[in-house]
Amino acid sequence: MSQVELPISGMTCANCARAVERAVKKLPGVTSVNVNLASERATVEYTPGVVSIAHIVAAIRKAGYDVPAQPADLGSRAALDATRAARQAELAQRRRRAIVGLLLALPTFTLSMGRDLGLLGLVLGPAFAPPGGHAAHQASEQAVLNWLLFALALPVQLYVGWPFYTHGYTALRNGAPNMDVLVALGSSAAFGYSCAVLLGWVDGHVYFETAAVILALISLGKYLEARAKGQAGAAIERLLDLTxxxxxxxxxxxxxxxxxxxxxxxxxxxxxxxxxxxxxxxxxxxxxxxxxxxxxxxxxxxxxxxxxxxxxxxxxxxxxxxxxxxxxxxxxxxxxTVLAQIVRLVAQAQGSKAPIQALADRVSAVFVPAVMLIAIGTFAAWLALGGDFQRAMINAVAVLVVACPCALGLATPAAIMVGMGRGAELGILFRNSAALEQAARVGLIAFDKTGTLTQGRPTVVEVVVLDQTCAPTPDALLALAAGAEQHSEHPLAQAIVEAAKARAIQPTPTAQFRALPGMGVFAVAHSTGDNQRTIAVGSARLMAQQGVALDERAEAQIARLQARGCTVMLVAVDGRLAGAIGLRDTARPESRTAIAALKQRGIRTLMLTGDNAPAARAVAEELGIDEVLAEVMPGEKAARIAALKLAAAAPRRRSARALVAMVGDGINDAPALAEADVGIAIGSGTDVAIEAADVTLMRSDLRQVVQAIDLARATARGIRQNLFWAFFYNLLLIPLAALGVFQQYGPILAAGAMASSSLFVVGNSLRLRRQVRGGELNLSAQQKAGAGQIRDDAPSTALG
Amino acid sequence: MNTTTVFIPNISCQGCVRAIQAELCDLAGVLKVEGDPQTRQVTITWDERTSWEAIRERLIEINYPPAH
Missing domain, CATH: 2.70.150.10 (Calcium-transporting ATPase, cytoplasmic transduction domain A)
Known part of the structure; x- marks a missing residue:
């Protein structure tokens, strides 16, 4: 029984879905069909041999619908190229908008501020001095300047501002006003009001520069953020390369x-x-x-x-x-194939991740309605208190104008850029700003075992002598085994040779080396005064093939070693079993420190592994990991992470730290890395894992996970502070605008707010650089002492 | 040779019309099926190898029962 998932195009209603189901179900060999109209996919269970995927596709086509591409569609190269091209085009457009905005906003700002601060008057003569009264304001030079400002600001408003209008409209329609709404609203208010002044409909000052600078700065911020985003689909491409x-x-x-x-x-x-x-x-x-x-x-x-x-x-x-x-x-x-399933899981996980709401948007969701209420309130109050319509209108618009914080565009990108830059210095690469923002909210970290918590390669942990006439001591046994294995490239062989080297044991000289693929090696020893002995080192299967008898005691020792999570290599001399060597993938020495540091930061730790429970538990206890999920099939890891995400989010949905991170290195971890809120790949891991993850640790050191969390938390703090400063000055000005004081001092106050908040935001962001130190982690002395123990299993001397 | 035009309320899109066409044309004797998703009317032409009863039954089976 096989299952296939096919994309279907052309379905528009529930009847269509039923028509597809009917068409496929009629085929012999098809046991079940499930068509999902919303996801435009059909899941078909069938008996291979009776019916093929090609038959199923043909039946769907005959029913009048199409299967757009091979089922590999999710990960096909064409689809990847298309998304990449779209991304490039979007980035180029953002770049154009940011450049046009800056090029036009800068002269607008200079001219306008120059006039308001009196500099223009000094250079070009009194006609360009700040308008003192209505008479001076009417001067033709002032009018010319205003029209010039209008000409500069118009393209900014229409071209640079366009995406804010479209995105803002979408956000409003969804009932969640975001930063775009605020920007569109504020800049439109400033621009519209200034146009009214220009046409002589109302008396006052023009704010073309406010509108232009807001749009330009925020466009720049958005471009910088977009540029930092990683390339979607690279993980899938790497996977495709493997086939x-x-x-x-x-x-x-x-x-x-x-x-x-x-x-x-x-x-x-x-x-x-x-x-x-x-x-x-x-x-x-x-x-x-x-x-x-x-x-x-x-x-x-x-x-x-x-x-x-x-x-x-x-x-x-x-x-x-x-x-x-x-x-x-x-x-x-x-x-x-398993590989294709992993490709699909990665694609699904990447596609299903809901875009996170940036902090700036969450603030805006509250700020926008509040500002609009204040503006409406201002208008109503002035009208009710007997003010004329024009004055009420002007004050209401003034509220909208001052409410839009210029520095808002810089608040998030500035902190993110500094945070990501500091991360790069430490060897922690964040894929995008979302990864950095999310990492600060992680409350649970799941670790893959093999290659992540452990070294991913075997080490000799125990040498057991079973026949003292062959090898009297563990060292002698190791010397024999190392002698036979020194010509082999196999990781188990190399581990044995290394173990001998570490204990300063000279390997027995050997010749006539012969390897039996998948089983072990043979060699002939010719040490001094020794008659030639044949050494065999390998699996139980090799021993069985060579007719080496395993007595009860040997079987018991093998079982004991295996229960400890060891791979057992047997050593035979001239057809007699001499001893056994237990090898195990041992924990990375720094893992323990890292786990302790994470716990200290209030983060739960969990081990996710395909290994059997006893072996997993042994490592978990050694490292101090809280929870163990063992015997997880490769395809299940992503599902487990999804379940953990649900469980973590449910009890404290609004809590700050309810996100799940996953740390891994293998291809089998890729779907889980993509599924996790924050996927963290070990730098020495596979390319696929790195591409699927949000964060890559360049040094294969789990202490970097702690640093990444620290950095993310510091950055998140920075963003919050920046947002505060970005909004702070504008908040101060809102009451002034509402009270109508703005009319007189508006331009200077607005310029002052813009400059101070921008300076604060940039200064505060740079401060981040010093917040996370490299090297040593903040740990108590006791934990540091405990971290030094690498492994406690010294080779034991077994009883003769 | 017979021709009948029926109103099928379940039709909601061009896909439905295509599905009806595909299913009815499988019946031996059905010569022509034309439909319009806007008016939800389907015109069916058939000869003596089949009957209106058979066509009606098939339409009900595929969940597009004709009105009346």
Whole structure:
């Protein structure tokens, strides 16, 4: 039974969805159909062999609807290119708008301020002095200047301001006024009022520069933020790169012998017999029918030790065959492979993430209605108190004009840019501003185990002597094993050699090295005065094949080591079992410090792993991690994260720290990284994980997670302070405007507010640079002492 | 050769009309099916190999029962 999800276009109503369901259900071999009109997708369960995806697609087309592309649509290159081109175009347009805005706003601001502060009058003569009374205001030079300002401000208002109108309208229609509404409202009020002054409808001062500067600065801020955004879809592209383009297929000849042919991966069918030579990638998920090898599945699981594969074992598309030649039968192809499922999960998670509401927008949602109420109130009050209509109107507009804070455009970007810059210095790369804002609100961090909390490579943790006549001590056993393994590239072999080196043990000199792919190695020892002995080091399978007997005690020791989460390598000398070596992926020394520091910051920690519960629990206890989710299938990680997000958000929906972060490094972590509110990839991890994540730690040091959180919190604090200062001066001016004092002192006050708030915002942002220090973390002495212990399992001497 | 025009209230879009066309044309004897999603009227032409009863039954089966 297989399942396929197909995109369907052309459906417009519930009847259409039913028509598609009917058309597909009629096919023999289809067991269930579920068409979702809203998501324009059909999920079909079918029996491969009876019916193919091509049949299903044909039936849908015949019913009058279309399947726009292959099911790979979500991650196809064409779709990626399209989104990338759209992003580039959007960025270019934002850039044009910001540049046009700045080029026109600067002279507008200079001319206007120059006049208001009297500088223009000094340079160009008294005609350009600040308008003292109505007579002077009518002077033709003043009129010319006003018209010039109008000419400069008009394109800013229409071209640069356009997106604020469209986005603001959308936001208003959705009932959530955002920053765009505030900007559109304030700048329009200033611009419209100034036009009325220019046409002589009302007496007063023109505020063209206010409108232009607001639009220009905020456009600049938006451009800077957009530029910092990462490229969507890069993770999927990396995943697509992992799938081989061609495969070696075995085709039976007429005489019954098999012929090898190179075929494109897309043409592989279920049941095809495929071959993978050493160094080649597996082309489809399948079952090994012949051959032995070790397959590097690290890109899927994060586990660096290659998995031994023999007949009956499953192989995963995209993994690398290391040693021997494998023949395998394709069981899942194309869209059904594990890799394709991961691509889909990443795409789904990335697509389903709701855009977060920026803090500036959340403030605006309250601020905009308040300002509008005050403006309406001002208008009503002046009218009620006997003022004339024009005066009431002018004061109401003045409220709108002063309420729009120029520095608002800088408040978030300035802090974000400094925060991201400081992060880059520390080796913490934030993909975009949202990542930085979100990281400050994390309350739970889930860690992948292998390769993230642990080193991702095995270390010898125990050496057990089983036959003292072969090797009297653990050191002697290690010397023998290292001697045999020193020619092998296998990570387990290298770990044994390294362990010998670390204990200053000289490996037994050997010759005639021979490796059996997926099982182990042989070598002949020729040390001084020794008659030649054959050493075999490898798995239980190797011992069984060589006819080495395992007695009860040996079996018990193996079981004990395995229960501790160890991989067991057996050592045999001349066909007799000499001992066992237990290897385990040990925790990174700094993980413990990092976990302690996170707890100190009130963050819950959780381990998410595919490993068995005892092994996972052993590591969790060693590191002091609160919770463990073990035996999680690779495809399930994203779902677990989604569940954690729900659970974290439910009890304290409005709470500041209810977001879930995920730290991981493998391809199998990619969907979970994309699903998490904040995905954090370890720099030494796979490209796919890095592309799916929001944050990348350049040093493979979990203490950087703590630094990232600290930096994000400092930045969030900075943004809040900036917003406060951006709004503060304008808030002060609102009562003045409402009281009508603005008429007289308005221009100077407005300029003063603009300058002070901008200076405060920039100054405060720069202060952020000093807030997060590199290197040492803030930890108590006790925790520092505890962090020094790397592992406590010294090699034990087993009983003879 | 018979031609009937019926009003089908369930029609809401061009997709519905296409679905009705596809389903009815599967019946041997149905020669022509034309519909307009605006008026929700469908004109069906068929010959002696089928009957109005069969067509009506099929329309009900696919959840587009004709009015009357």
């Amino acid at each position: 081989p383009k061609t495969a070696r297929r075995l085709r039976p000849r007429a005489d019954g012998s098999l012929e090898e042919e190179d075929v494109p991966v897309a043409s592989i069918n279920i049941g095809d017999l495929l071959v993978a030579r050493p160094g080649e990638r597996i082309a489809a998920d399948g079952v090994v029918v012949a051959g032995h090898s070790a397959v590097d599945e690290s890109m899927i699981t994060g586990e660096s030790v290659p998995r031994d594969k023999g007949p009956g074992d499953t192989v995963i598309a995209g993994t690398v065959n290391r040693e021997g030649v494998l023949r395998y039968e394709a069981a899942r192809v194309g869209q059904d």
